Every structure is written in C-alpha cells, then in structure tokens.
Amino acid sequence: MVIESREDIVRVFDVFRAGIDERNDRRERIIKLSREITIxxxxxxxxxxxxxxxxxxxTISPDETPYQKAAKTAHGKLLHIKKSFILPLKAELISEADYWENQRSVTPGIQEFIEAxxxxxxFETDRLITHHEMEGWLTDESGNPILPLPYSEFLLGLSDLTGELMRFAITAIARGGGRAKSESVSEFVRRCNSDFERFTPFVRDLWKKQQVTRQSVLKIEQANYTVRLRSAEFQSDPQDIDRLVQRTMLQQEPPYHRRDLDTEGDDYMNT
Incomplete structure (x- = not known):
C-alpha cells in the first residue's frame, strides 16, 4: 500500500498506537491479577x-485433626483464588501464544499458587501433589485448561514448598507432641531435595531454589538433633522434656517471619 498524504500516515500510526495501548493495558491487567494471586x-x-x-x-471437632481442619479451611480459600483471579486470566490470555508472551508477568502468581x-x-493427603493433580486446579468447570502448566513451572512452584514445611517443622518441635511430625517432615523434605536435584540441569533457576531447599533440610535436621540431644540428657517426664525443648527452640531465630502481605509481589511489578 502506498501512502500519499499526511492524513493517511496519521491514520496508520493511530492504528499502531491503539494496538500498543491495548497490549500495554492488557499486560497491566495480567500483572495485577498475578500480584493478587500471589498475595x-x-x-x-x-x-x-x-x-x-x-x-x-x-475450635476443632473431636473427629478431625488440626491438619484436616487446616486443609478444609484452605480448600475454600484456594477455590476462591481460582474463581476470582485465575479464571479471569483466561480472558486475557486467549491463546497459548498470549501465555508465552506474558509468561514473565504470570509466573510469580502461578508459582505461589502452586506452593499454596x-x-x-x-496436610490433606500426607504426600506430594502430582503434575496431573495440579493441572486439575488450573482447569475450568468444563475441564478445559485455564493456563498451560509446563513441568518447569510446576517444579519451580513446588520447590518453594520445602521452605514452608521447614517453618512448620521447627514450630512443631516446640509444641508438645510435635516432634514425631517434625521428623516425618524432615524425611519428606530430604526426599524432595534428592528428587528435585535431578532436574536442576534441565529447569532454569531451579538450582537457586535447591540451595534454599538444602538449607531447609539442614535447619530441620539441626533442630531435630538438638531435641534428641536434650531428650537424652534429661530423661524425665515427657512434659518436662516438652518444656525444655520449647525453651531451647525459643532461643533460636523465630521461624516464621512474613512481610506485610499487602506489599507482597511488588518485586516483579516492574518486570
């Protein structure tokens, strides 16, 4: 097409401008949804x-454990995130090409959702979620996928789980009767670390998260070792041991520091 007048040039650039504005507006909506999913x-x-x-x-009924109550409470919250924030992403990412174009904006929220x-x-099943089961959380009511779930994305989100389990394990140690659960979590995180390590050559940035996972394993093992050592030194009433362990653990760094959740996600808003 030959453009012969100034008006024709202006019209062409108006079309370009409208396309760029629409693309930037959509990207901003995607970032906001991803940030909300993260929070x-x-x-x-x-x-x-x-x-x-x-x-x-x-507040817990006699026929359920604290873990079952936690899972039941969280299930409704997760469904709300899916309905209110993940489903609207489907309207913004119409094709798979749209997903890959905006992956850097989407991935922080999706990885955090995978972790949650x-x-x-x-806590519901006492095992690791599978890729197929996670895909079920990213499908609509008709069974159609809302978003693609690459294995790399799944592994990166899943590897963050070990940090939360470390915090739970250390907190559980300081509570009466929680030492057995802490040792079970320690074994679980150790297996996760071993299994994830095999994928580090193939998944970008997984090696960084593996460093955190190894630190989590070490922290849990050190805490369990401290408990066993104190228990061997003071072979007395179990309640006395629980109080001694609690005092010992409270002297260590608090295991669960969190920033104001309303500010979470700002680190990737400018990507």
Whole structure:
C-alpha cells in the first residue's frame, strides 16, 4: 500500500498506537491479577500454618485433626483464588501464544499458587501433589485448561514448598507432641531435595531454589538433633522434656517471619 498524504500516515500510526495501548493495558491487567494471586496464596499458606500450629484446639471437632481442619479451611480459600483471579486470566490470555508472551508477568502468581495448593495437599493427603493433580486446579468447570502448566513451572512452584514445611517443622518441635511430625517432615523434605536435584540441569533457576531447599533440610535436621540431644540428657517426664525443648527452640531465630502481605509481589511489578 502506498501512502500519499499526511492524513493517511496519521491514520496508520493511530492504528499502531491503539494496538500498543491495548497490549500495554492488557499486560497491566495480567500483572495485577498475578500480584493478587500471589498475595492471596501467601495468605492461604499463612492460614494453614496458623491453624496447624494453634495451641487453642477448642475450635476443632473431636473427629478431625488440626491438619484436616487446616486443609478444609484452605480448600475454600484456594477455590476462591481460582474463581476470582485465575479464571479471569483466561480472558486475557486467549491463546497459548498470549501465555508465552506474558509468561514473565504470570509466573510469580502461578508459582505461589502452586506452593499454596501443594502445602494444602500435603496436610490433606500426607504426600506430594502430582503434575496431573495440579493441572486439575488450573482447569475450568468444563475441564478445559485455564493456563498451560509446563513441568518447569510446576517444579519451580513446588520447590518453594520445602521452605514452608521447614517453618512448620521447627514450630512443631516446640509444641508438645510435635516432634514425631517434625521428623516425618524432615524425611519428606530430604526426599524432595534428592528428587528435585535431578532436574536442576534441565529447569532454569531451579538450582537457586535447591540451595534454599538444602538449607531447609539442614535447619530441620539441626533442630531435630538438638531435641534428641536434650531428650537424652534429661530423661524425665515427657512434659518436662516438652518444656525444655520449647525453651531451647525459643532461643533460636523465630521461624516464621512474613512481610506485610499487602506489599507482597511488588518485586516483579516492574518486570
């Protein structure tokens, strides 16, 4: 097409401008949705942690454990995140090409959602969630996928689970009767670390998260070693040992520091 007048040039650039504006507006909506998914997923993780470590068990029915109550409470919250924030992403990412074009904006929220779902799934089933099960959380009511779930994305989100389990394990040690659960979590995180390590050559940035996972394994093992050492030194009433362990653990760094959740996600808003 030959453009012969100034008006024709202006019209062509108006079309370009409208296309660029629409693309930037859509990207901004995607970033906001991803940020909201991140914030709400972190709140679910904190809710689970608070429920399973709550010393006041009066709100729990006799036929359920704190872990079952945490999973039941979190399930509704996760469904709300899916309905309110993940489903709207489908309207913005119409094709698979749209997803890959905006992956850097989407991935922080999806990885945090994977972490929250896997944390919930662990307390519900006492095992690691599978890729197929996670895909079920990213499908609509008709069974159609809302978003693609590459294995790399799944592994990166899943590897963050070990940090939350470390915090739970160390908190559980300081509570009466929680030492057995802490040792079970220690073995679980150790297996995760071993299994994830095999994928580090194939998944970008997984090696960075593996460094954190190894630190989590070490922290849990050190805490369990301290407990066993103190228990061997003071072979007395179990309640006395629990009080001694609690005093010992409180002298260590608090295991569960979290920033204001309303500011979470700002680190990737400018990507």
């Amino acid at each position: 709400q997923s972190k709140r679910v993780i904190f809710l689970i942690h608070r429920t399973v470590t709550d010393d006041n068990q009066s 779902v896997s944390y919930y799934h662990y």
